[in-house]
Amino acid sequence: MTPRADILKDVVADFRIAASFVTIVPVASSKPTGDGDIARATWALPIAGLLVGLAGAAVYALASRLGLAPGMAALLALAATTLITGALHEDGLADTADGLGGGRTRERKLEIMRDSRIGSYGVCALILSFGLRWSALAAIANPWAVMLALCAAHAAARAGVPAFMSLVTPARPDGLSARAGSPPGRSVAIAFAVGTLALALALGPAKALVGLVLLSLAGLILAQLAIRQIGGQTGDILGAFEQVGEILILLVAAAFLHAGG
Template identity: 65%
Template sequence: MSWIGRLRAIVTDLRIGASFTTILPFGSPKTMDDGALTRTSWSFPIAGLLVGLVGSTVYAIAQTLGLAPSPAAMLALASTVIVTGALHEDGLADTADGLGGGPTRERKLEIMRDSRIGTYGVCALLISLVLRWSALTAIATPRSIAIALLLAHAAARAGLPIFMALVPPARTDGLSAGAGRPAGPNAAIALGLGAMVLVVGFGPGKAILAVILLAFIGLMTAWLAIKQIGGQTGDILGTFEQLGETAILLMAAVLLYPGMPS
């Protein structure tokens, strides 16, 4: 393949990855097929950077207009939820309802497919939103907010391909089962991109701590999913992203908080 062909393939992958993970107007390329999602999964961290960029831009505009850090942080958080179509928040809510309210594996999976939200789902969303909002409020400064959002959204999505590759689907149908398992190189590229972003934002030493934290979250999420429903689903993937995003924002609140010594 010529370098022009390779470049076109990369652009196509980026468009598919962004169109799946966000509602941004990239359009659906004509080359979209059953294996497109796993083939383009390496681009998930880049799509995360786009989401983080939207949130940080909204925060900067809100601050310029004179809003205090608290409402500005809420607007930034709301913009990231809107631009992703609440895709991962929906997964978190469904997972909380299913794993919390289903007595059997079959019932848990049935609840997770139900579009209605229950008490467990509401509580999970509230906890996630409040933790992320409070972390952004604590960071406060536009530059640090931008770093935190870019890191959180890129790093949280960087582990999705390897999670999909290593944890078997819980169903024979559905989004996760239909997507298949990403190839090793795609998962490795996504991990490498996520690690690179963390190193740039946190520095090498603290980036290692962030990677360990995300790996622990991934292991615990995988263990719980396998134990409760026999594997992963699209909702489980959304939950993994939400847990990772929240963890990185909280870590950023500690490391980037204006009052913390450098």
């Protein structure tokens, strides 16, 4: 096998791992085969996110063609993206809100985050997440603009995950994030480049810069909260980071695209 064929094989394998990591889509031969496979494959997370965004955009476009109002089309698009991801990130957001908001000690917070039951903080976080995303998509309204917004949001929200994993150590040695490992610098850089490109193409350079600044601030705030309260990051924290990023980019898109900017 030629070096080029080997590279292509590795790229496909990484994408399969990334897709299986953030969606429920059955991908053949997607399971990692060795230590560090998931961490290395994190460069493909924004690409997997792009496909999730496209799925939501397709549902929105179909609903619009059938004559449904923007609000209903937006709700169906959110249902589609939630279904394809298995509500993985929403679950992380709810667990993070319950853990950071409800526990008094580090041990109790981690225990709450592992509990499959959802509390009042988690419910409120999910209501806010779906409400903000729904209102942003309904405000954008135009199917083409919605597609750009969804693709940018799902790609960019996942583009920062490798950097977050690299900079913030796992809070516990036996969690999903700890098993995934720390992404290498190359994976972090590629993911960031893909996310930035998606933002720039969808929103334009100026608005993409606004999105990057907001994503960076959100990441710093969440990282500080996680380190201070539980000693690092977990899979739930990463899910919450994705959800916050998705919300912020959709709000930026609604503020500028709907206004014609």
